[in-house]
Amino acid sequence: MTLVSRKLLGFRRIGGNIRFQCILGRSFSTFNKTFNSQAVQVVGNQRSFPTSNSHRVPKTIKKYPKRSKRDSTDKTSRENILLLEINELLNEYTGLNLTFDSIRNIDGLIETFLHSWNRPNVELNDVDIIFQTSEGDGLAIVPKSAYTTEIMDKSLIDDKYTVVKVPKSIVGDKVKVKILRHYELYAEANLIKVLNSRSSDGNRKDELVICDKFSTCSGCQFQMINYEEQLKFKKSVIQRAYKLFFPKLFSTYNEDFGNIIESPMQYAYRTKLTPHYEISSNKNKDKNGNINIGFNHVNPTKLTIDVDYCPIASPAINRALPHVRANVQSKVKETQEDLNIKKRLSKGATLLLRDSIRINHLTGEHERVCLTKYNNIITEKIGDFVFQFPASEFFQNNNSILPHVLDYIRFQINKKQNSYKYIVDTYCGSGFFGISLSKDIPEDGKVFGIEVSKLSIEHAIHNAKLNGLSVPEKIQFIEGNANAIFTNKDFVNSGIIGDDSIVIIDPSRKGSNRKFMQQLLEFKPKLIIYVSCNVFTQARDLADFDDIQAEHNIRYKIQDIIGFDFFPQTKHVESIAILELEE
Numbered sequence: 001m002t003l004v005s006r007k008l009l010g011f012r013r014i015g016g017n018i019r020f021q022c023i024l025g026r027s028f029s030t031f032n033k034t035f036n037s038q039a040v041q042v043v044g045n046q047r048s049f050p051t052s053n054s055h056r057v058p059k060t061i062k063k064y065p066k067r068s069k070r071d072s073t074d075k076t077s078r079e080n081i082l083l084l085e086i087n088e089l090l091n092e093y094t095g096l097n098l099t100f101d102s103i104r105n106i107d108g109l110i111e112t113f114l115h116s117w118n119r120p121n122v123e124l125n126d127v128d129i130i131f132q133t134s135e136g137d138g139l140a141i142v143p144k145s146a147y148t149t150e151i152m153d154k155s156l157i158d159d160k161y162t163v164v165k166v167p168k169s170i171v172g173d174k175v176k177v178k179i180l181r182h183y184e185l186y187a188e189a190n191l192i193k194v195l196n197s198r199s200s201d202g203n204r205k206d207e208l209v210i211c212d213k214f215s216t217c218s219g220c221q222f223q224m225i226n227y228e229e230q231l232k233f234k235k236s237v238i239q240r241a242y243k244l245f246f247p248k249l250f251s252t253y254n255e256d257f258g259n260i261i262e263s264p265m266q267y268a269y270r271t272k273l274t275p276h277y278e279i280s281s282n283k284n285k286d287k288n289g290n291i292n293i294g295f296n297h298v299n300p301t302k303l304t305i306d307v308d309y310c311p312i313a314s315p316a317i318n319r320a321l322p323h324v325r326a327n328v329q330s331k332v333k334e335t336q337e338d339l340n341i342k343k344r345l346s347k348g349a350t351l352l353l354r355d356s357i358r359i360n361h362l363t364g365e366h367e368r369v370c371l372t373k374y375n376n377i378i379t380e381k382i383g384d385f386v387f388q389f390p391a392s393e394f395f396q397n398n399n400s401i402l403p404h405v406l407d408y409i410r411f412q413i414n415k416k417q418n419s420y421k422y423i424v425d426t427y428c429g430s431g432f433f434g435i436s437l438s439k440d441i442p443e444d445g446k447v448f449g450i451e452v453s454k455l456s457i458e459h460a461i462h463n464a465k466l467n468g469l470s471v472p473e474k475i476q477f478i479e480g481n482a483n484a485i486f487t488n489k490d491f492v493n494s495g496i497i498g499d500d501s502i503v504i505i506d507p508s509r510k511g512s513n514r515k516f517m518q519q520l521l522e523f524k525p526k527l528i529i530y531v532s533c534n535v536f537t538q539a540r541d542l543a544d545f546d547d548i549q550a551e552h553n554i555r556y557k558i559q560d561i562i563g564f565d566f567f568p569q570t571k572h573v574e575s576i577a578i579l580e581l582e583e
C-alpha cells in the first residue's frame with residue numbers, strides 16, 4: 001500500500017470519544033477519553049514524504065543532544081520554563097491525567113524529525129490551542145496516532161500524545177499546523193492557518209494586525225489581540241513566574257498581583273532596532289540578489305525576514321531604515337567580487353538604529369533623529385533630566401513609559417516621607433534611576449551607583465554633571481561588580497548606611513544572584529526596589545532572599561509586585577517588586 005493511499009482522513013469525535021479513521025474507512029484506534037483537539041488530519045505529501053519505510057522509528061535508540069536535557073541546569077532557562085509550563089498544561093488543562101511519560105517522544109521519533117531536508121511532511125488539522133507559554137507561543141496536545149502511523153509502531157503510539165508548540169497562535173485558536181522538530185517532551189510546529197479566525201468568540205482579531213510581516217517575523221507575538229488582552233497575558237506571566245519560583249509569596253497574594261501599567265504608546269515606541277543580515281546563504285536573498293535585512297523567522301529556520309518598516313519602532317528609526325538598508329545592499333554588491341572583503345562580510349552583521357534627540361544649539365529647537373554608529377552618542381530626555389550614552393550601551397527602549405515608572409517609584413519612596421537619605425543604584429547603566437530620583441531624597445542625601453560597563457559608568461558621571469549634580473558629593477558612580485558593592489572601598493567610604501537607604505536593583509535578564517542577595521540583607525536597607533526585565537529570575541532571586549532572611553531573622557515585607565508594559569505587541573514584560581524592611 002503506498003503512503004498516499006494509506007493517508008489518514010482524520011478522526012471524528014463520537015460522544016466525547018475520539019475515533020481515528022484511515023482512508024479505507026477502517027477505524028484503527030480509539031481513545032476512551034475526552035480530548036480537546038478534534039479532527040486531527042494527517043496529510044502525506046508524495047514529494048517530501050518518502051514512500052519507503054525510512055521514517056519508521058527504529059526500536060534501537062540512538063543518542064544525540066536533546067534540548068530539554070542540555071539547558072536544564074539553569075532552572076530559569078527558557079527551556080526549563082517551557083517544561084514547567086508543559087507540566088502545568090498536563091496538570092491543569094487537559095483533564096486526561098497525562099504525565100510526562102504520556103507525552104515523551106522516544107529518540108527514534110526525535111531523530112525522524114531532526115533534519116528539515118528529510119523530515120516527513122505531517123500536517124495536522126483542527127488542532128486546539130489550549131495554553132499560552134510565557135514566550136507567547138500556543139500549546140496543543142495531539143494524539144501520537146494522529147500523525148505517526150506511518151512512522152511508528154502502533155504499540156508505541158497507543159494512549160500517547162505530543163505537546164505541540166505553535167508560534168503566533170493564542171488560546172482558543174483552532175489551527176492547521178505542520179509538525180517540525182521534536183524534543184523529548186514537545187514538538188515545534190509551523191502555523192499554516194487559523195481555521196476559526198473569523199469567529200467573533202475568541203480573542204483573535206486579525207484585523208488588528210498592522211504589520212505585513214507579522215505572520216513570519218519573530219519580533220512581535222500579539223498584534224492580533226487587543227491591548228487589554230495583551231495586558232492580561234502579561235499579568236498572567238508575572239503570576240506564573242511567582243507561582244513557579246516563589247510559591248510561598250504567590251499563595252498569599254490577591255487578584256491584583258502583577259497588575260500591568262500600560263504603555264502610553266502601543267506602536268512606534270521602540271527607540272532601538274537591531275536588524276541583521278547574513279550574506280552567505282542563498283535562502284536569504286531575493287531573485288535580484290538583494291539580501292534580506294531584518295529579523296529571524298518565527299519558525300526555527302535560518303531565514304531572515306526582510307523588514308523595511310517596523311511599526312513598533314519610532315518614526316525616526318523608520319525614516320532612516322530605507323537608507324541604512326540601501327547602504328548595506330550596495331556595500332554587499334560592491335564587495336561581491338572582492339574575495340577578501342566577501343570573506344570578511346560572509347557572516348553578515350547586526351545593524352544598530354537608535355533614536356536620539358538632536359538639539360540645534362543656535363535656536364534651541366530639537367528634533368528626533370536616528371543614529372547608526374555604535375560609538376554615536378545618543379541624547380534622551382526623560383522628565384526634567386537629560387541623558388547621554390554611547391549607542392552601543394544599554395538604555396531603556398520605550399521612553400514613553402519611563403515617566404510613569406519614575407512616578408510609581410517616587411510614590412513608593414514618598415509614602416514614608418523623609419525616611420530615606422541615600423539611594424544605592426546597583427546595575428546603574430548610565431545613571432537613569434539614580435539621577436532621575438536624585439531630587440527625591442533630602443539635600444544632604446546621596447546617590448551611589450555601580451555598573452560593570454566602563455563606558456556606561458563614564459556616561460553616568462557625565463550625565464550627573466550634565467544635570468547639575470555635584471560629583472561625587474551628591475552623586476557618585478563607580479565601575480565594578482554589583483556583587484561586591486557593599487564591601488567596595490569607595491562605597492564604604494561614602495558613609496552610606498543601610499538604615500537610611502533605598503537600594504535599586506536592575507540587572508539584565510539573567511537576574512541577580514544569591515551572593516548579592518546575601519550582602520543586600522547584611523546591608524539591611526529600609527527599602528528595596530527590584531526592577532526586572534525577566535520576572536522569572538526576579539521571582540527566583542526574591543525567593544532566595546526570603547530563604548536568607550529566615551536564616552538571619554530579618555524580615556522584609558513585599559509591598560507590591562507590579563508590571564510595566566515596556567514592549568507592547570510582544571511577549572516581554574518588565575516587573576517591579578517593592579520590599580520594605582519590617583521594624
Ligand SMILES: C[S@@+](CC[C@H](N)C(=O)[O-])C[C@H]1O[C@@H](n2cnc3c(N)ncnc32)[C@H](O)[C@@H]1O
Binds near residue numbers: 395483507
Ligand atoms: C537592565 S540594565 C539597567 C541599566 C540601568 N539601570 C538603566 O535603567 O538604564 C542592566 C545593567 O547591568 C549591568 N550589569 C550586568 N551585570 C552586572 C554586574 N555584575 N555588576 C554591575 N553591573 C552589571 C549591565 O551592563 C547593564 O548596564
